[in-house]
Amino acid sequence: MEKKRILSILVKNESGVLPRIGGLFARRGYNIDSIAAAKTENPKITRMTIVATGDKSTLEQIEKQLLKLYDVLELKVLDNENSVSREHVMLIAGNSEETRANLIQVANLFHANILNVTEESLMLELTGKPTKIDSFIKLVEPFGIIKLARSGLTALEKR
Amino acid sequence: MKLNGAEIVLECLLEQGVDTVFGYPGGSVLNLYDALYKYSDKIRHVLTAHEQGAAHAADGYARSSGKVGVVIATSGPGATNLVTGIATAYMDSIPVVAITGNVPVNLLGLDSFQEIDITGVTMPVTKHNFIVKNIEDLADTIREAFLIANTGRKGPVLIDIPKDITVKETEYVKKVIEPVSNYYADITSDQIKEVVDLIENSQRPLIYAGGGVIASEAYESLKEFVEKIDAPVSSSLMGQGSFDNTDDRYIGMLGMHGTVTSAYAVTECDLFIGLGTRFSDRVICDIKSFAPNAKIVHIDIDPAEVNKNIKVDLQLLGDVKCILDILNKEIKPKNNKEWLDKVYSWKKEYPLKMVEEDDEMVTPQYVLETLNELAGEKAIITTEVGQHQMWTAQYYKFKYPRTFISSGGLGTMGFGLGASLGAQVANPDKRVINVAGDGSFHMNCNELVTAYKQQIPIIELLFNNNVLGMVRQWQRLFYGKRFSQTTLDRDTDYVKLAEAYNVRGYRITKKSEVRDVLTKALSENTPALIECVIDRDINVLPMIPAGGSINKPIVNIDI
Numbered sequence: 127m128e129k130k131r132i133l134s135i136l137v138k139n140e141s142g143v144l145p146r147i148g149g150l151f152a153r154r155g156y157n158i159d160s161i162a163a164a165k166t167e168n169p170k171i172t173r174m175t176i177v178a179t180g181d182k183s184t185l186e187q188i189e190k191q192l193l194k195l196y197d198v199l200e201l202k203v204l205d206n207e208n209s210v211s212r213e214h215v216m217l218i219a220g221n222s223e224e225t226r227a228n229l230i231q232v233a234n235l236f237h238a239n240i241l242n243v244t245e246e247s248l249m250l251e252l253t254g255k256p257t258k259i260d261s262f263i264k265l266v267e268p269f270g271i272i273k274l275a276r277s278g279l280t281a282l283e284k285r
Numbered sequence: 286m287k288l289n290g291a292e293i294v295l296e297c298l299l300e301q302g303v304d305t306v307f308g309y310p311g312g313s314v315l316n317l318y319d320a321l322y323k324y325s326d327k328i329r330h331v332l333t334a335h336e337q338g339a340a341h342a343a344d345g346y347a348r349s350s351g352k353v354g355v356v357i358a359t360s361g362p363g364a365t366n367l368v369t370g371i372a373t374a375y376m377d378s379i380p381v382v383a384i385t386g387n388v389p390v391n392l393l394g395l396d397s398f399q400e401i402d403i404t405g406v407t408m409p410v411t412k413h414n415f416i417v418k419n420i421e422d423l424a425d426t427i428r429e430a431f432l433i434a435n436t437g438r439k440g441p442v443l444i445d446i447p448k449d450i451t452v453k454e455t456e457y458v459k460k461v462i463e464p465v466s467n468y469y470a471d472i473t474s475d476q477i478k479e480v481v482d483l484i485e486n487s488q489r490p491l492i493y494a495g496g497g498v499i500a501s502e503a504y505e506s507l508k509e510f511v512e513k514i515d516a517p518v519s520s521s522l523m524g525q526g527s528f529d530n531t532d533d534r535y536i537g538m539l540g541m542h543g544t545v546t547s548a549y550a551v552t553e554c555d556l557f558i559g560l561g562t563r564f565s566d567r568v569i570c571d572i573k574s575f576a577p578n579a580k581i582v583h584i585d586i587d588p589a590e591v592n593k594n595i596k597v598d599l600q601l602l603g604d605v606k607c608i609l610d611i612l613n614k615e616i617k618p619k620n621n622k623e624w625l626d627k628v629y630s631w632k633k634e635y636p637l638k639m640v641e642e643d644d645e646m647v648t649p650q651y652v653l654e655t656l657n658e659l660a661g662e663k664a665i666i667t668t669e670v671g672q673h674q675m676w677t678a679q680y681y682k683f684k685y686p687r688t689f690i691s692s693g694g695l696g697t698m699g700f701g702l703g704a705s706l707g708a709q710v711a712n713p714d715k716r717v718i719n720v721a722g723d724g725s726f727h728m729n730c731n732e733l734v735t736a737y738k739q740q741i742p743i744i745e746l747l748f749n750n751n752v753l754g755m756v757r758q759w760q761r762l763f764y765g766k767r768f769s770q771t772t773l774d775r776d777t778d779y780v781k782l783a784e785a786y787n788v789r790g791y792r793i794t795k796k797s798e799v800r801d802v803l804t805k806a807l808s809e810n811t812p813a814l815i816e817c818v819i820d821r822d823i824n825v826l827p828m829i830p831a832g833g834s835i836n837k838p839i840v841n842i843d844i
């Protein structure tokens with residue numbers, strides 16, 4: 127059975143790290159849903175949040191193979207119990223003046239921010255759990271999505 | 286002391302106890318070679334004909350000595366020529382440090398002359414790699430590279446050094462390097478108890494030794510373990526030599542070209558203990574028929590190998606030797622006479638024999654058994670890849686670790702001659718013989734010149750069947766005898782070719798010549814090439830087709 131798993135890893139902030147991790151997933155045929163990375167409070171260290179899908183043994187292999195990479199310093203498996211996860215989306219939607227009011231209503235419903243306004247379209251932004259982002263996108267879709275950028279999941283373990 | 290980067294590289298090699306490197310010069314490593322000139326009394330540089338040969342030589346040096354092999358190449362084509370050699374070492378977990386030059390830092394990324402992103406290229410075939418863009422990082426990077434190559438599951442590490450880094454100067458402080466100890470076990474007392482119980486309750490245990498036994502120097506510990514639990518021993522190709530092949534309990538290799546006895550033993554055993562092994566697809570064959578009646582115990586240093594290719598019942602993580610030493614203290618001696626008698630009866634019934642010997646025909650079996658008798662148990666045998674490789678693994682009785690050197694995981698034709706050079710350099714007192722096929726020979730025969738020029742007295746024993754025999758065997762079995770592009774018939778005069786390189790050449794066409802020629806070549810301390818002309822239709826048997834059931838080895842093929 128295929129499952130999703132959130133992996134939070136600390137890696138050395140060095141130029142080769144991203145290709146090393148991407149290459150590992152590609153080479154071994156692992157499925158990556160999203161990857162989000164940026165340096166931490168310590169500029170020498172980057173935190174990556176990887177969402178991977180696979181059956182139980184593939185997920186086990188992914189963890190073990192990641193830990194074999196010399197640049198990977200720490201790996202934690204995160205879930206709803208032990209962590210909080212968020213995603214960020216930016217999108218441009220809307221194709222007519224008539225429907226704009228309705229689109230604004232949807233945005234308000236989700237407490238999405240309006241970042242830019244043109245005659246036909248709006249640029250919106252929303253941060254939340256991936257499921258919330260999903261339903262937001264679903265409701266915006268009928269207005270016509272022109273462009274969309276999702277950050278991929280980031281997550282942090284609770285203390 | 287202030288030194289330039291090139292000198293720092295060599296000082297760091299000396300810190301590690303390196304006295305030999307293999308390589309080939311070029312523009313980006315000019316400074317490194319200038320320093321080698323200066324350090325020539327401390328570090329021997331073996332110049333090969335091709336960087337691939339140098340990489341295989343460093344690998345053979347490592348496999349035969351247990352030390353880290355070092356290879357140096359220039360940027361661009363020099364570096365890419367190393368790739369097959371590095372990948373070969375990677376697949377077999379061999380500690381090699383490859384040092385490549387690159388264009389100066391300010392020319393990186395501009396498609397400069399002979400610029401190649403070699404760290405990018407070698408990412409999937411190294412344990413780790415580095416590019417040093419700062420002279421201050423150079424010494425520590427080299428130290429780290431050796432540590433990585435040698436720690437845990439070993440493997441190759443590449444260090445790419447831009448040319449200007451070898452020129453710049455900085456303060457160098459010598460460091461005393463502590464030898465790496467991998468002697469640890471990540472196991473609980475419960476796990477020990479569990480495995481001891483399994484062994485005590487087993488009536489039909491089978492031990493299977495992989496290359497990890499050799500890497501962890503566990504030869505003695507394995508011997509004690511085998512005697513204690515009184516079990517037959519099989520091995521992988523990489524594990525050849527980890528257990529005395531002449532010991533009664535040794536039953537031959539397991540897998541595609543393993544013995545019938547091993548195939549039956551794995552099928553009937555009730556406990557399968559895999560040591561230092563990764564359960565390659567060439568061994569497991571069909572997963573459903575592999576050890577169907579057994580509990581499987583897996584002892585290995587690499588957690589990622591456990592439950593990767595096969596689900597196991599119990600895993601013990603750590604150094605094989607360390608874990609065996611722990612188990613040897615806990616296990617009470619056992620007696621499995623009934624089981625061993627059964628195994629011995631299989632051994633008797635299904636000996637390895639490919640063709641009936643006759644008086645005239647030269648057979649690989651006869652040549653290899655005669656070589657075994659004359660060169661003896663201390664000789665180091667390297668191989669190329671193909672039928673001759675499997676015959677060597679089957680018929681030569683390896684008694685000691687590091688005496689059989691072969692490309693297992695990658696199966697690299699062209700590996701053997703380079704590897705034999707490295708093995709001979711590391712073991713000047715031993716005879717080193719490379720068993721080759723004619724196809725493989727043509728991939729790397731340029732290195733004969735290295736044997737001559739560097740006075741490395743290896744013997745190249747070439748089985749000339751005039752075909753790519755191993756591929757032909759598959760074509761015979763699975764492709765209706767359509768021998769597409771595998772009939773070589775190149776009419777190479779191997780004796781002349783050897784002589785052109787100033788290497789003594791011999792040709793054997795009759796059985797009666799085998800002993801004399803081998804004796805003669807072995808008596809001289811110079812490189813030699815011996816061509817043995819053999820029939821093109823001899824098969825490697827037994828054989829389990831890829832993915833086939835392990836309990837049904839093919840023992841006969843119609844020609």
Ligand SMILES: Cc1ncc(C[n+]2csc(CCOP(=O)(O)OP(=O)(O)O)c2C)c(N)n1
Nearest residue numbers: 671672673696698722723724725753754755
């Ligand atoms: C570099 C490389 N290319 C191709 C192969 C595929 N291959 C495996 S065995 C073999 C034939 C080897 O021929 P030869 O060296 O004459 O040995 P023989 O099998 O005849 O003993 C080939 C082509 C390989 N293993 N390595």
Ligand SMILES: [Mg+2]
Nearest residue numbers: 722723752754
């Ligand atoms: Mg051949």
